[in-house]
Amino acid sequence: MRPDPLYARYPFFRAAREAVQRADISPPRLVTEGDPAVERARERVERALMSGTVESETPGRWSDRDELLSYPIARILVSLVDVRAAVEKYAEAEAETAFxxxxxxxxxxxxxxxxxxxxxxxxxxxxxxxxxxxxxxxxxxxxxxxxxxxxxxxxxxxxxxxxxxxxxxxxxxxxxxxxxxxxxxxxxxxxxxxxxxVADGLPFEVRGSSGGDAIADALAEDVATLRDRLAERERLPDVDAVVPAQFPPCMQALLEDDEDPLDPHAAFAATAFLVSLGLDADAIAERWPVLDDGSLSYRATVLDDRGGSQYPAPSCATMQTFGDCVNPDERCETIDHPLRYYAAAVADADADANAD
Ligand code: SF4
Structure with a gap:
């Protein structure tokens, strides 16, 4: 199968779906045979749930065929995860990437x-x-x-x-x-x-459909991992104090940069971090004009609480991937997420203040 490269970028197009149907490709066979599209589908869903994008971290690894076929398999995965917040985040991430x-x-x-x-x-x-x-x-x-x-x-x-x-x-x-x-x-x-x-028809019943049980069994480990990661991400510390002096170095660097507009991934990371602290678009625009780029209000709305599960700010690993991890310090060696850095820094500052 050599799909139109446009379908790899926009796999939700009707013509893309028809191309998959015409090629008579069986998702159960792809899954059970360990096709590369399945691995890309895993990444697609994980990136959607953890980072709000379905863009690959290693785009050179995947062919147009892998990209196109990963979309219907990702829909199967999301249906098997079967958590409302996961479905919403997945649809948002596909839409954001398309946007x-x-x-x-x-x-x-x-x-x-x-x-x-x-x-x-x-x-x-x-x-x-x-x-x-x-x-x-x-x-x-x-x-x-x-x-x-x-x-x-x-x-x-x-x-x-x-x-x-x-x-x-x-x-x-x-x-x-x-x-x-x-x-x-x-x-x-x-x-x-x-x-x-993208959200239309999600989640759907996988088990009980033709070949569905075999797919569900083959993907059971991935589904468990995604559910665990989702739950773990939702256990991020809940800090609502806003103390910019205790922000991690990456956020300080992004928010102090008032010369140039931020790249979309950096704007997403910084907005997600601030929304996690309970700030809305107006408060963010007032204090950090670098984020007030015309899309802030929309970005903050998307990042805010949807279905009881807030869109998480990106982890340190994701920040590093996009080159947004700047000036890491000693505390950075002990944490895996900018919000964990911040929670620890605020707690230490409070402890110091109480000791004085
Ligand atoms: S290690 Fe994490 S918290 Fe520290 S600067 Fe990098 S992204 Fe920020």
């Missing part, structure tokens, strides 16, 4: 930077994918930027007022049954369309 890829693709499209070696989605293809091709019309935007008008029914179907007052219909210029959105907002709406498609 980042789509944003990059559309920027490349605008800048005529398309390369033949990187297959990119264009806006028309994505709108068509979500039956929005007749609902979105390009218009001249502010200051020469791309703007759009979207049918109000499609807007109301996808936009969530919880994203902020700006998304409420009363704050939009409704005219002729359409509302204006800028290009970032349109991509945000498409992200929601992706999240819903």
């Amino acid at each position: 980042e890829r789509l944003t990059a693709d559309l920027e490349a499209d605008d800048a005529a930077l398309r390369s033949v070696s990187t297959p990119r989605a264009d806006l028309g293809t994505v709108l068509d994918e979500f039956d929005l091709d007749g609902a979105v019309r390009r218009v001249d935007g502010d200051r020469g930027r791309a703007g759009y008008r979207i049918d109000v029914t499609a807007y109301l179907r996808l936009a969530d007022p919880d994203w902020g007052d700006g998304w409420r219909l009363v704050n939009r210029d409704l005219a002729d049954g359409t509302v204006p959105v800028d290009d970032a907002e349109l991509t945000r709406l498409l992200r929601e369309a992706v999240r819903r498609r």
Whole structure:
């Protein structure tokens, strides 16, 4: 099977699913034969639950076929884990990864930077994918930027007022049954369309279906490991004091960097850390302008408590992978997570204060 490379980047596209069906590939056989796609599926789910992305840590290892086939197997894994927070986190992570890829693709499209070696989605293809091709019309935007008008029914179907007052219909210029959105907002709406498609039908019954028992048995160890890791992550220390002087070195470095916008992974890590301390988007924007990049409100909402299980801030291992582990000190040798660093530092500072 040599799939269209675009399907490897967007495996939830209808055509991607049809390509898998046409190839007559049996997930039970892939699982029982230990196909590389199964290992990538494990990584896909683990990264989704632990780091909020399905992007591989070792992208060079996987073929387009592995990427594409890992998606249906990941859905099986998530269904077997069968924890509501896991399903939500998985759908969010697939949507977030798609959002980042789509944003990059559309920027490349605008800048005529398309390369033949990187297959990119264009806006028309994505709108068509979500039956929005007749609902979105390009218009001249502010200051020469791309703007759009979207049918109000499609807007109301996808936009969530919880994203902020700006998304409420009363704050939009409704005219002729359409509302204006800028290009970032349109991509945000498409992200929601992706999240819903990924979440649709999850979790499903694996055992009892054709070949389901064999798959469930073959993946039992992975499912147990994922459940353990999820539970362990949810036992992270609960610290609600905000004492920036005790933040771990990585967070201090990220939050002090007010020169350049943070990379998406760094912004995610720092926002997740601060949300874990009970801060909302307004409080974060006020104290750390470097995070106030236009996506902060949305990011903080996604990271906040969903289904009783907060999105975890990335571990030290993930921070190291993305180059966000900066200036580790002695305490770093004793912990595996920036929140554990912070909890220990706050406890030590309290103990010192009480001893004085
Ligand atoms: S070891 Fe962990 S806590 Fe310390 S700087 Fe690196 S990522 Fe931060």
